[in-house]
Amino acid sequence: MAALSPLRLRHWQGPGLWAGALALFAAFALWGRDLAPWAFDWPRKAVLPVRRPISDAVKWLMNHADLGLFTFREATRAIAAAVEFPYRLVLALLSEGGQAAGLAVPALPWVTVVGAAALLGWRAGGAGLAALVAACFGFVALFGQWDAAMVTLASVLIAVPLGVAGGLLLGVAAWRWRWLDRALVPVLDLMQTIPVFAYLVPILILFGFGPTAAVVATVIYALPPMARVTTLALARMPAETHDLGRMIGCTRRQMTWRVMVPSARDGLMVGVNQVIMLSLNMVIIASMIGAGGLGFEVLGALRRLDFGAGLEAGLAIVVLAVAMDRLSQAFAAGRGGGRLGPGLWLLAGVTLAALMLPALRDYPDGWRLSTGPFWSDVMRWINVTFHDSLEAVKDAALLGVLVPVKRFLLGLPWLGVAGLLALAGWRLGGWRLATLAGGLAVLIAATGLWEQAMITVYLCGLSVAVAMLIGLPIGILAAERDGLWQVVRLMIDTAQTLPSFVYLMPAVMLFRVGDFTAMLAIVAFAVAPAIRYTALGLRGVDPRLIEAGRAMGCTRWQILTRIKLRMALPEILLGLNQTIMFALSMLVITALVGTRDLGQEVYVALTKADAGRGLVAGLCVAFIAIIADRLIQAGAARARARLGLLP
Amino acid sequence: MPRPKPEPKLVCRNVWKIFGPHGAAALDRLGHGVSAERLAALGLVPAVRAVDLEIGEGEIFVIMGLSGSGKSTLVRCLSRLVEPTAGEIIFHGQNLLAASESEMIRLRRHTMGMVFQHFALLPHMTVVQNVAFPLEVQGQPRDQREATARRMIALVGLAGREQALPRQLSGGQQQRVGIARSLAADPELWFLDEPFSALDPLIRREMQDEFLRLQSVLKKTIVFITHDFDEAIRLADRIAIMKDGAVVQVGTPEQIVLSPATDYVREFTRAVPRAKVVRAGSVMAPVAGHAAEAGAGRDGPCIPARSTVAEAAPLFAAGAEAVAVTDAEGRISGHLHRQAVIELMLAG
Numbered sequence A: 001m002a003a004l005s006p007l008r009l010r011h012w013q014g015p016g017l018w019a020g021a022l023a024l025f026a027a028f029a030l031w032g033r034d035l036a037p038w039a040f041d042w043p044r045k046a047v048l049p050v051r052r053p054i055s056d057a058v059k060w061l062m063n064h065a066d067l068g069l070f071t072f073r074e075a076t077r078a079i080a081a082a083v084e085f086p087y088r089l090v091l092a093l094l095s096e097g098g099q100a101a102g103l104a105v106p107a108l109p110w111v112t113v114v115g116a117a118a119l120l121g122w123r124a125g126g127a128g129l130a131a132l133v134a135a136c137f138g139f140v141a142l143f144g145q146w147d148a149a150m151v152t153l154a155s156v157l158i159a160v161p162l163g164v165a166g167g168l169l170l171g172v173a174a175w176r177w178r179w180l181d182r183a184l185v186p187v188l189d190l191m192q193t194i195p196v197f198a199y200l201v202p203i204l205i206l207f208g209f210g211p212t213a214a215v216v217a218t219v220i221y222a223l224p225p226m227a228r229v230t231t232l233a234l235a236r237m238p239a240e241t242h243d244l245g246r247m248i249g250c251t252r253r254q255m256t257w258r259v260m261v262p263s264a265r266d267g268l269m270v271g272v273n274q275v276i277m278l279s280l281n282m283v284i285i286a287s288m289i290g291a292g293g294l295g296f297e298v299l300g301a302l303r304r305l306d307f308g309a310g311l312e313a314g315l316a317i318v319v320l321a322v323a324m325d326r327l328s329q330a331f332a333a334g335r336g337g338g339r340l341g342p343g344l345w346l347l348a349g350v351t352l353a354a355l356m357l358p359a360l361r362d363y364p365d366g367w368r369l370s371t372g373p374f375w376s377d378v379m380r381w382i383n384v385t386f387h388d389s390l391e392a393v394k395d396a397a398l399l400g401v402l403v404p405v406k407r408f409l410l411g412l413p414w415l416g417v418a419g420l421l422a423l424a425g426w427r428l429g430g431w432r433l434a435t436l437a438g439g440l441a442v443l444i445a446a447t448g449l450w451e452q453a454m455i456t457v458y459l460c461g462l463s464v465a466v467a468m469l470i471g472l473p474i475g476i477l478a479a480e481r482d483g484l485w486q487v488v489r490l491m492i493d494t495a496q497t498l499p500s501f502v503y504l505m506p507a508v509m510l511f512r513v514g515d516f517t518a519m520l521a522i523v524a525f526a527v528a529p530a531i532r533y534t535a536l537g538l539r540g541v542d543p544r545l546i547e548a549g550r551a552m553g554c555t556r557w558q559i560l561t562r563i564k565l566r567m568a569l570p571e572i573l574l575g576l577n578q579t580i581m582f583a584l585s586m587l588v589i590t591a592l593v594g595t596r597d598l599g600q601e602v603y604v605a606l607t608k609a610d611a612g613r614g615l616v617a618g619l620c621v622a623f624i625a626i627i628a629d630r631l632i633q634a635g636a637a638r639a640r641a642r643l644g645l646l647p
Numbered sequence B: 001m002p003r004p005k006p007e008p009k010l011v012c013r014n015v016w017k018i019f020g021p022h023g024a025a026a027l028d029r030l031g032h033g034v035s036a037e038r039l040a041a042l043g044l045v046p047a048v049r050a051v052d053l054e055i056g057e058g059e060i061f062v063i064m065g066l067s068g069s070g071k072s073t074l075v076r077c078l079s080r081l082v083e084p085t086a087g088e089i090i091f092h093g094q095n096l097l098a099a100s101e102s103e104m105i106r107l108r109r110h111t112m113g114m115v116f117q118h119f120a121l122l123p124h125m126t127v128v129q130n131v132a133f134p135l136e137v138q139g140q141p142r143d144q145r146e147a148t149a150r151r152m153i154a155l156v157g158l159a160g161r162e163q164a165l166p167r168q169l170s171g172g173q174q175q176r177v178g179i180a181r182s183l184a185a186d187p188e189l190w191f192l193d194e195p196f197s198a199l200d201p202l203i204r205r206e207m208q209d210e211f212l213r214l215q216s217v218l219k220k221t222i223v224f225i226t227h228d229f230d231e232a233i234r235l236a237d238r239i240a241i242m243k244d245g246a247v248v249q250v251g252t253p254e255q256i257v258l259s260p261a262t263d264y265v266r267e268f269t270r271a272v273p274r275a276k277v278v279r280a281g282s283v284m285a286p287v288a289g290h291a292a293e294a295g296a297g298r299d300g301p302c303i304p305a306r307s308t309v310a311e312a313a314p315l316f317a318a319g320a321e322a323v324a325v326t327d328a329e330g331r332i333s334g335h336l337h338r339q340a341v342i343e344l345m346l347a348g
Helices: A006-012 A015-035 A051-063 A072-096 A110-125 A127-142 A146-176 A178-193 A196-207 A211-235 A239-247 A252-263 A265-281 A283-289 A293-304 A307-333 A341-356 A372-385 A387-410 A414-446 A450-480 A482-497 A501-511 A515-539 A543-551 A556-567 A569-593 A598-607 A611-643 B023-030 B036-041 B071-078 B101-111 B127-138 B142-155 B171-183 B201-218 B229-235 B253-258 B263-269 B309-316 B338-346
Strands: A098-100 A103-105 B008-019 B045-056 B060-064 B086-091 B112-115 B189-193 B221-226 B238-243 B246-251 B302-304 B322-326 B332-337
Touching (some): A072 A146, A110 A307, A110 A341, A127 A307, A196 A569, A211 A265, A307 A501, A387 A515, A414 A450, A414 A611, A450 A482, A450 A556, A450 A569, A450 A611, A515 A569, A569 A611, B008 B071, B036 B045, B101 B127, B112 B171, B246 B263
Parallel strands (some): B112 B189
């Protein structure tokens, strides 16, 4: 290569390079197995010994680590106590009543909780919101989910303030100290791409099984976006606001807490909303380490394959999510609603009356409704009636597409894949990206999890392909028609507030366990960003360009294919990126339906409380996510630069 | 007759601001005569180059330049919002660049006020809270600071809107709040960074009149930044014109229009009618000695020497051949003749 003149090298950088590389790759994949078996299966002896040390490290932390003044165990105990106390208090108030830290706390009557939620809605957004929030809580009571819902609400009410405060402090610190920002970004990247299951294990070991561990896990899961949003919101404040603070002689503390943070309130509320939604999304996973509540109900129903019960508990999570989402958004918009005065008195009166009359304290059993048996019957009927056609669909998909793709990917040599990734990285973003993409791929192979990783890639890749095939046309259609866009946007907004488990249930009911079921659930979960980014990208195309196209006599089709799709390419690529991230996060959850990928590895580690195994497999998932993310981001940046668009 | 030169209140000596790595070292190495091109070749951006200014007590000093000329950087150097690379800024005989951070906080709190182009109002606070905010930061008790704030709000003509939020106000009203806030701490130095650029032309003119009215009452020492030459000559006692980080000319509007120092300055003055700049005092026929002291000839129309020829022109409409010109004390110091006015106006 060194002998090639620059001119010929440039020629080599075009399509010729890729054709050559792919031919080499194919030849190696076909005939290289005998030549270099180590390039296909990472030698067992050379597997990086990382699992055991991680497990040992966690154990050591727990049993022997001494931080000078106190031991690590004492530190986790202190954190646990700090979380435990408010949690017990809130839980006692919301559902059980009883003793919390020596205080006798009466359980609030259910009408008080509904009334208080409605009053919040009234304060934030007026009568409409109050009615919506009351309806959401009424729904929960009506379907007999009240007690479970209050357990869930208690843990969310503790986790959200902790997540918001922690994220805010971290974000502000990162804004004030550049070095911290630089150190934090990769950590946050990893926290957001590593599957939750992976860090459930160490948390389980450190905090034990129970609501405290669940709250800690929820906070860790929900905090990164808040930190990011905070740093971003502060950095985006106009320079004049900062100048103003200095000009009137603010100290650094006044500058941060009196000028910058309050001024950035609108941006920060987006983060608060994210924390709430992620906390609710975590409800079911958290129930695996003892959160109880609605998540536990859903998980139990899923394990029993009791569709009806799972649906009702799942819907209860959804309505809680909807209520909290709308409430936080209304507070963020800050338009304000009605005055609290009279409502508060009314609520106090009702509460007092309900405390006196035990009959009013709990939701009457007679008013309960359960549609569970009905849904179970519907499911049974569908399964009986359409059994053959459902099976036929499943088999056709499995035999025609899933299995061949899986076999193909499993047959590829890791060395070749890493090489191709490095090549793509080099073409898209230079040597640093090449090193990152190739290096992470080799690292995955070195952990001895290459096979599981390739199954992950296969499931994720197919699901993303299907999601894009569905999402692109819908996005294109929705972008062209305003009315349709309103409907579609409402649907994908709602879809994104649903916890990911909700998507798993119907798929399991119809197709039982297996890769096809997992794929369906992943597609259903990941299609929303594909639609959103496509539609937003197309709608964001400069109208002057479209006008110019029309003036030249382009047909609608030509305008779409020659102008809009090309200009919207960067956005669509970002949509692809988001779709992949969504698919990967869902993939781990589908481990519950018996896939054999990295997610399963993490899940097994969780059930065996093997911290090293879980973290290593979790990091592999994160590596796959990071490789995909960096390559696509670089591609989008190149496309934008070529189109002369601003970043 | 030009006014006596006021006492310098704020003095800049050889102030430099170079953006980029190791700007100070490069400046030391290459010397203060270094060209902008030479610095740019090193990846450095000389935003302010060797600026010397003397701003007098009670003066409206306008710094005028196009975008990228360094005017905003210069005004931020004056209050050390931007740290100058080299030079001295002397205020009350003290070099601000040698002041400690806590000393600067004290100076900014009590002696400086600033108005921003995009208002920089805090969105979560009402008008009165915004205006009282500089005093709140100083730790003044609530009733005291809000009383001051209400006085300032009345001064800028917004009485009655105290409880409004910034987003409920028009652009002009928002900038009135910004002006009230900058005056709340009763500063000696008043910096205005393109305060009217973000406003509609009609509102802008109204705000300029308002600003002149305020200054006639307050008599602050003002540094006013603008990219609008018309605004500069309308408001300024003296103007500094900046180009590529350097000051190319300093003078009264009249001096700049009548004798532009460079072709660059001449470009700006070309479209300005002389009559709008030249003051009656400059083209009048002076009264010899003190003959007119008793007020002889007071029967005809008269105008102050500070008013421009364009302002005097309507007085000739009735057919008068000459108009009396009075000095600051109201004594007649000369006569403005019809012929002089016509000549000036025909000259463009």
